[in-house]
Amino acid sequence: MNAAQKAQPQATSAAGPLGIATVALARQLVRRPSLTPKDEGCQNLIAQCLRAAGFSCETLSCNETVNLLATHGEGSPFTLFLGHTDVVPPGEENLWEHPPFGAELVERPQGQYLTGRGSADMKGSDAAFTIALCHFVARHPEHQGRIGLLVTSNEEGDGQGGVSYVAELLSERRLIPDYCLVGEPSSLNCFGDQIKVGRRGSLTAHLTVLGVQGHVAYPERCDNAALHAARLMNALFSERWDEGTEFFPPSTFQVTNLNCGSGAENVVPGACRIMCNWRFNDRHTPESLKARVQKLAAELGVRMEERWVINGLPFITQGGALLEALQEAVERHSGQKPQLSTSGGTSDGRFIAPLGTQTVEFGPLSQSIHKVNEEVSCRDLGILTLIYKEVLERLHQDRD
Numbered sequence: 357m358n359a360a361q362k363a364q365p366q367a368t369s370a371a372g373p374l375g376i377a378t379v380a381l382a383r384q385l386v387r388r389p390s391l392t393p394k395d396e397g398c399q400n401l402i403a404q405c406l407r408a409a410g411f412s413c414e415t416l417s418c419n420e421t422v423n424l425l426a427t428h429g430e431g432s433p434f435t436l437f438l439g440h441t442d443v444v445p446p447g448e449e450n451l452w453e454h455p456p457f458g459a460e461l462v463e464r465p466q467g468q469y470l471t472g473r474g475s476a477d478m479k480g481s482d483a484a485f486t487i488a489l490c491h492f493v494a495r496h497p498e499h500q501g502r503i504g505l506l507v508t509s510n511e512e513g514d515g516q517g518g519v520s521y522v523a524e525l526l527s528e529r530r531l532i533p534d535y536c537l538v539g540e541p542s543s544l545n546c547f548g549d550q551i552k553v554g555r556r557g558s559l560t561a562h563l564t565v566l567g568v569q570g571h572v573a574y575p576e577r578c579d580n581a582a583l584h585a586a587r588l589m590n591a592l593f594s595e596r597w598d599e600g601t602e603f604f605p606p607s608t609f610q611v612t613n614l615n616c617g618s619g620a621e622n623v624v625p626g627a628c629r630i631m632c633n634w635r636f637n638d639r640h641t642p643e644s645l646k647a648r649v650q651k652l653a654a655e656l657g658v659r660m661e662e663r664w665v666i667n668g669l670p671f672i673t674q675g676g677a678l679l680e681a682l683q684e685a686v687e688r689h690s691g692q693k694p695q696l697s698t699s700g701g702t703s704d705g706r707f708i709a710p711l712g713t714q715t716v717e718f719g720p721l722s723q724s725i726h727k728v729n730e731e732v733s734c735r736d737l738g739i740l741t742l743i744y745k746e747v748l749e750r751l752h753q754d755r756d
């Protein structure tokens with residue numbers, strides 16, 4: 357019996373036997389306040405379960421970030437489950453109905469819920485992955501290929517030393533996953549209604565629009581940087597970057613910060629700093645966006661200094677064995693026909709997909725994530741565990 361099964365089995369039977377184990381492990385994880393990049397022993401708990409089931413577990417630390425890589429079996433295909441043990445801060449704790457790190461179970465008319473920071477994003481999925489892997493190996497010790505779990509303690513932060521770091525190691529070791537299933541909360545309105553098959557890219561620009569500073573009473577001797585910045589922003593907001601694609605919505609532009617002026621009432625600013633961000637689809641590359649912005653600025657006669665940060669490239673998995681297995685498993689266990697989507701922010705899938713790995717995301721409802729009173733349905737966690745296990749069964753049958 358592993359650590360998860362030993363924990364207080366208070367989840368109701370609506371979660372199913374696997375669900376009870378998943379909820380018990382999820383509760384232990386939620387009780388640890390693992391604010392990015394802290395792990396607070398979460399990965400040890402997961403490793404304990406997986407080691408007892410025969411997995412080899414390796415901790416890969418980089419600076420303050422810790423990552424757990426657990427695998428079982430060898431050869432191909434290689435299916436990697438991907439998660440994170442860090443959580444965003446709870447904010448004002450007295451606004452929470454139940455303590456954010458209390459992992460309390462509450463009864464609602466719709467069933468039982470696990471409450472707390474990280475319950476939905478994404479310690480519930482981490483637990484479901486772990487229990488699914490343990491049960492699969494217990495039933496199929498001689499399964500085909502390699503299966504595994506990678507969890508990082510730095511997904512919600514800057515990602516430094518996290519999945520990008522492990523992806524490089526995997527690449528060096530020639531241990532490239534064929535399939536990667538990310539457990540981020542992908543469901544939109546009801547559990548099972550959405551699978552993410554890709555994500556948009558994210559590009560940030562720090563633009564310093566230049567003018568000439570001077571006395572406000574002598575505008576003929578100044579060149580107001582605020583005016584140039586306003587003209588440039590107007591052009592960027594008005595631009596139609598593309599029409600979207602079959603899988604992606606149109607790319608979008610937003611200003612995220614604006615800073616200008618000396619603070620004095622009588623000084624015309626000589627510089628205006630714009631921080632802005634594009635969420636872009638596969639019609640663009642960071643280079644093509646950059647070139648378009650530079651062209652727009654040149655047409656307006658706007659002078660500027662530029663610093664660009666590529667946060668992630670767009671990726672898409674348009675079909676293949678993993679998506680097929682997941683679609684069938686979701687339909688069978690949740691009764692939903694999931695729509696395929698690329699909406700939302702970036703995820704750590706962006707570091708694995710460039711290895712050539714089929715990468716998709718499926719997890720619980722996202723409605724309460726990063727909010728006060730985050731929670732997840734225990735029944736959904738039980739079904740999620742069955743779905744993850746069935747994906748393994750479909751991709752890794754027993755060797756003959």
Ligand SMILES: [Zn+2]
Nearest residue numbers: 477478511540
């Ligand atoms: Zn997350």
